[in-house]
Amino acid sequence: MPGLTIGDTIPNLELETTHGKIKIHDYVGDSFCIIFSHPADFTPVCTSELGGMAKCMPEFQKSGVKLLGVSCDDVESHKEWIKDVEAFTPGSHVRYPIAADPKREAIKQLNMVDPYEKDAEGKPLPSRALHIVGPDKKVKASMLYPASTGRSMEEVLRVVQSLQLAAKYMVATPVNWKPGDPVVISPGVSDQEAKRMFPQGFEVKDLPSKKGYLRFTQIES
Secondary structure, three states, X not given: OOOOOOOOEOOOOEEEEEOEEEEHXXXXXXXXXXXXXXXXXXXXXHHHHHHHHHHOHHHHHHOOEEEEEEXXXXXXXXXXXXXXXXXXXXXXXXXXXXXXXXXXXXXXXXXXXXXXXXXXXXOEEEOEEEEEEOOOOEEEEEEEEOOOOOOOHHHHHHHHHHHHXXXXXXXXXXXXXXXXXXXXXXXXXXXXXXXXXXXXXXXXXXXXXXXXXXXXXXXXX
């Protein structure tokens, strides 16, 4: 699906939300922000997802991450639906804004239109899409799921924490990485630079190629 992707600047849309009018760039500010769409209010998977986001909000806040939901229903519908979301997920409080997009203009610009799902009137519905936006207002990661598959909040949080580490240090996170696990030093960093940048040391894996490119180090996230 063409449109907004990694490296693009998120459009500075003005949106009506459950917290009043916001402009995306002002809302993101100097933080990382997760902008996520859901197909419709009062639907089963979406209700579970928004509750999951709300329950994980303290972890997102620890990492300095903001949340912004988007759907085509109106603000009053969102506010009524929040009662169901919080009842379904005990201990959750939906304190992040949910934007209304009844004309489907925002989801088009945010590349969040589902090419297959339609409402009763045949209008397109939002996909189960998610963009992680950095303080520079650029898309750092995107996830796209079908309407039938709910997202893993643990994976969303893991990806944000990986992006934040990569932004702060010249590292990347290997397969199945979790916070606290070793990270790999970027190939663009020489061994001499790595010794200066990572005084805690690093381990070079001995591989058949003997190229010394797989270097692990420990960073406190």
